Amino acid sequence: MAKIKKIIKTIRVDADKCNGCRACEVVCSGFHADPKWSSINPARSRIQVITDRMKDIWFPVFAGEYTPAECAGRNIYEIDGKEYDECHFCRASCPSRDLFKEPDSGLPLKCDMCEDDPPQEEPLCVQACLNDVLVYEEREEEVDEEVAQEEMEIGIKSLIDEYGLENLVDTVSRLLQKEEQTSS
Amino acid sequence: MRYAETGYNLEVDLSTGNIEKVETDPKLMETLLGGLGTSVKLHWDRTPPETKAFDPENLLIFSTGLLVGTPMYSCNRTLVTTVSPQTDLLCYPMAGGFWSAELKYAGYDKIVIRGKAPKLVYLWINNDQVEIRDATHLRGKGAVEVQELIREELNEPRAQISAIGVAGENRCFTASIEQSRSSASRGGAGGVMGDKNLKAIAVRGTKDIYLYDGAKFMEHIEEVRAYIRHRNENPLKGVPAILSGIGSPQEMLHIDEKWHTESFAWGNARMRRRDFWTPEIAKQWAASQNSAIKRLISCFNCSQQCGALIAFQDVPRYMMKCFSKLTYAMAAYVEDLDFTWKICERAFNYGLDSFSTPQILAFGFELRDAGILSDKYFEGCPKDKEGRFFWLLEKVAHRDGIGDILADGTYWAARRIGNGAEAFDHNTIKKHEQMNIKLGMMDPLYLLMYSTNEKMSIPQIEGNWPQMPFPTREQREEFVKDWIHLPDEKFKKYFVDWELRGEFANPHYPTPQIASEIVDWMETLHNIDDAIGLCAGMGSFCLKPPYHIHNYPKIISAATGMDLDEESLTQIVHRSRNLHRAFNNLRGLRRVDEKPPEDNWKYRFPELEAEILSTYYKYKGWNNDGIPTRERLEELNLAFVADDLEKRGILKNGQDKKDN
Ligand code: SF4
Ligand code: SF4
Numbered sequence: 001m002a003k004i005k006k007i008i009k010t011i012r013v014d015a016d017k018c019n020g021c022r023a024c025e026v027v028c029s030g031f032h033a034d035p036k037w038s039s040i041n042p043a044r045s046r047i048q049v050i051t052d053r054m055k056d057i058w059f060p061v062f063a064g065e066y067t068p069a070e071c072a073g074r075n076i077y078e079i080d081g082k083e084y085d086e087c088h089f090c091r092a093s094c095p096s097r098d099l100f101k102e103p104d105s106g107l108p109l110k111c112d113m114c115e116d117d118p119p120q121e122e123p124l125c126v127q128a129c130l131n132d133v134l135v136y137e138e139r140e141e142e143v144d145e146e147v148a149q150e151e152m153e154i155g156i157k158s159l160i161d162e163y164g165l166e167n168l169v170d171t172v173s174r175l176l177q178k179e180e181q182t183s184s
Numbered sequence: 185m186r187y188a189e190t191g192y193n194l195e196v197d198l199s200t201g202n203i204e205k206v207e208t209d210p211k212l213m214e215t216l217l218g219g220l221g222t223s224v225k226l227h228w229d230r231t232p233p234e235t236k237a238f239d240p241e242n243l244l245i246f247s248t249g250l251l252v253g254t255p256m257y258s259c260n261r262t263l264v265t266t267v268s269p270q271t272d273l274l275c276y277p278m279a280g281g282f283w284s285a286e287l288k289y290a291g292y293d294k295i296v297i298r299g300k301a302p303k304l305v306y307l308w309i310n311n312d313q314v315e316i317r318d319a320t321h322l323r324g325k326g327a328v329e330v331q332e333l334i335r336e337e338l339n340e341p342r343a344q345i346s347a348i349g350v351a352g353e354n355r356c357f358t359a360s361i362e363q364s365r366s367s368a369s370r371g372g373a374g375g376v377m378g379d380k381n382l383k384a385i386a387v388r389g390t391k392d393i394y395l396y397d398g399a400k401f402m403e404h405i406e407e408v409r410a411y412i413r414h415r416n417e418n419p420l421k422g423v424p425a426i427l428s429g430i431g432s433p434q435e436m437l438h439i440d441e442k443w444h445t446e447s448f449a450w451g452n453a454r455m456r457r458r459d460f461w462t463p464e465i466a467k468q469w470a471a472s473q474n475s476a477i478k479r480l481i482s483c484f485n486c487s488q489q490c491g492a493l494i495a496f497q498d499v500p501r502y503m504m505k506c507f508s509k510l511t512y513a514m515a516a517y518v519e520d521l522d523f524t525w526k527i528c529e530r531a532f533n534y535g536l537d538s539f540s541t542p543q544i545l546a547f548g549f550e551l552r553d554a555g556i557l558s559d560k561y562f563e564g565c566p567k568d569k570e571g572r573f574f575w576l577l578e579k580v581a582h583r584d585g586i587g588d589i590l591a592d593g594t595y596w597a598a599r600r601i602g603n604g605a606e607a608f609d610h611n612t613i614k615k616h617e618q619m620n621i622k623l624g625m626m627d628p629l630y631l632l633m634y635s636t637n638e639k640m641s642i643p644q645i646e647g648n649w650p651q652m653p654f655p656t657r658e659q660r661e662e663f664v665k666d667w668i669h670l671p672d673e674k675f676k677k678y679f680v681d682w683e684l685r686g687e688f689a690n691p692h693y694p695t696p697q698i699a700s701e702i703v704d705w706m707e708t709l710h711n712i713d714d715a716i717g718l719c720a721g722m723g724s725f726c727l728k729p730p731y732h733i734h735n736y737p738k739i740i741s742a743a744t745g746m747d748l749d750e751e752s753l754t755q756i757v758h759r760s761r762n763l764h765r766a767f768n769n770l771r772g773l774r775r776v777d778e779k780p781p782e783d784n785w786k787y788r789f790p791e792l793e794a795e796i797l798s799t800y801y802k803y804k805g806w807n808n809d810g811i812p813t814r815e816r817l818e819e820l821n822l823a824f825v826a827d828d829l830e831k832r833g834i835l836k837n838g839q840d841k842k843d844n
């Protein structure tokens with residue numbers, strides 16, 4: 001299998017420093033608005049600050065993969081005397097909760113590390129966090145080409161779950177037709 | 185399309201249960217921005233001067249600010265406005281926290297509440313779904329604990345909740361409205377909420393707020409962000425640590441309280457303790473504070489962390505910010521900081537203002553010691569300093585026995601008790617308890633701020649101008665070098681000239697004219713913050729803050745599409761200030777009411793003070809009784825206000841010009 005160079009982007013989270021301000025949510029939603037910064041809505045953010053104030057629980061979680069079905073079991077974590085609820089650490093856009101979904105359409109949201117052209121110096125949530133909770137790091141790795149393919153597949157799968165395969169195929173062919181018309 | 189604001193208010197009539205989502209007039213943003221500005225207009229339009237705080241017609245408005253919910257750092261204030269039971273004037277306690285942004289995301293700029301519910305209820309706003317729900321099972325619950333109970337009941341952990349405690353239910357005149365780590369405290373709005381039988385308002389919102397030119401807006405915010413970093417890394421020199429940073433006073437962070445504890449008056453604003461801050465006290469306070477504070481926390485979208493989660497021994501957890509750390513301990517003459525963590529939990533759950541209430545409790549004990557209140561009122565009261573404060577606090581919150589009288593605040597309680605009690609009401613202005621600070625030399629700036637501002641409470645109106653002159657000219661020259669915030673270069677000279685002693689010192693300097701200019705500038709900033717919903721700690725109530733008159737207009741313009749400059753922005757907030765003033769004038773506010781307590785300073789200068797006040801009135805375009813002139817009102821497109829003031833005989837013939 002072909003190897004390609006890939007930049008691995010990491011956001012290190014120093015959750016102990018988080019003061020729960022949600023500035024990260026605010027900018028993430030604005031950056032991903034269309035057009036950029038035209039609207040703000042933390043419910044659309046791909047980072048969500050999980051909060052249980054009285055239990056001293058504050059930590060940001062990034063939207064990860066979409067999953068069509070919720071977990072069969074649930075875990076409870078106890079760390080430093082604090083009990084974390086079943087889904088606290090989970091990044092999935094999952095039917096069991098409304099986290100990481102577009103509020104209107106219910107479509108899954110996923111952190112894209114603020115991919116942009118030209119690229120941003122740092123992801124927007126990292127820039128906005130003035131408490132240095134979120135620290136951005138990059139490193140280069142060689143990976144199998146298939147990985148990139150896999151990402152696309154996940155996106156499409158969630159669309160299939162949402163709209164059904166048939167609808168999706170119809171829509172894609174309609175789009176193709178349009179494209180042909182405009183380019184001819 | 186509406187930008188920055190949602191363009192909708194929620195109108196709730198608790199008497200009939202009627203709920204309406206009402207589109208607002210887009211012109212209002214251009215004339216009054218939003219927040220306090222547009223709320224004052226609603227009160228002006230709908231509340232006649234005959235309406236009293238506990239009449240069903242008295243509106244209770246919960247407002248967001250124009251830029252709340254946008255990426256503008258620290259823009260998160262809830263402004264509550266209502267006729268105050270204590271002062272009979274329009275009060276506007278504010279709270280930070282997370283509630284205001286949530287309301288905006290739910291699609292509303294304000295909730296306008298009128299009437300009285302037939303039984304205790306709470307309001308649940310989930311985007312477009314709004315319901316009035318039974319709260320009888322929540323009667324008597326703490327203002328802090330009930331927030332968790334409602335979240336559980338609604339099964340919505342992300343709902344934000346504003347709530348009252350027992351003190352609000354019992355219509356105490358100093359009852360607060362609590363929300364997460366913040367509270368709207370001053371003026372008794374919690375009592376009005378209780379009178380309306382409204383226990384809480386829960387909100388969850390997942391809608392968009394639109395920006396007119398978001399990309400431009402973000403450019404300005406990036407500059408602000410860089411400045412916040414700069415200020416956080418470079419605390420100001422030449423001022424006490426507590427004033428050196430940005431944000432609200434960092435009292436959860438700093439342990440050194442030498443400045444507050446030795447400059448402010450203890451008990452019922454009685455006594456300075458100049459030798460209080462000993463090494464032993466410093467040690468005990470450090471140990472106590474470190475054991476109590478679990479984590480520093482912020483309000484919505486703010487880089488600072490002025491609040492803290494308090495987890496002290498077996499005291500139920502709660503959140504605290506700022507000066508409440510000191511007010512109860514100082515009023516009770518308790519040196520052990522452990523007391524603070526314990527009594528504040530009670531006070532916050534009762535839902536009481538931490539500025540007024542401790543003074544009221546100390547006032548109660550003064551009256552007993554002076555023999556004005558007999559011992560029969562204090563049956564069962566513990567003897568120790570701590571125990572007796574807990575005891576009286578409970579009485580006040582429940583309006584039980586002597587607590588029923590004290591719950592009306594020092595001014596009204598003194599008049600009800602009589603028998604010489606009036607003399608002990610020595611720290612109120614316009615019937616409202618002021619900061620517990622008593623100093624030597626009359627200070628022209630503070631004279632004006634204490635006397636005239638509509639905010640009522642001194643720490644909420646001061647801010648950008650240092651509280652004291654710096655000792656040397658070199659220090660002053662250094663300070664003005666990067667003072668980009670000033671509205672005009674001439675202010676630099678005012679500051680450099682200002683000395684600790686001599687001709688260029690208080691009381692004669694700043695001169696009445698200069699004092700008027702400085703105070704007018706600071707008020708203007710407060711009024712901008714209160715319209716857009718910015719925390720004063722990042723704007724008006726802070727030395728060298730991230731926001732100032734030179735960047736507000738750009739930020740607001742980019743967000744809304746208005747084309748504002750410094751002058752037009754100033755004009756807008758002067759409009760709302762004059763409207764607010766006229767509203768209070770209709771309710772009887774006059775020059776005679778605008779005076780600090782007799783003992784506010786040791787050295788007083790009646791003639792000079794009168795001149796300062798007259799100069800300021802004139803500068804503001806008001807007549808010599810503190811009422812806006814027709815000429816001034818017309819400049820502000822407020823002719824309808826002048827008409828009303830004339831019709832009621834408040835502005836008399838021949839008083840229409842500014843130089844009358
Ligand atoms: S990296 Fe970008 S997309 Fe991911 S959470 Fe942060 S702001 Fe959102
Ligand atoms: S911006 Fe930083 S401090 Fe604020 S909630 Fe996000 S991670 Fe926490």
Ligand code: SF4
Nearest residue numbers: 431432483486490719
């Ligand atoms: S500066 Fe402090 S009080 Fe103001 S918004 Fe930020 S955290 Fe809240």
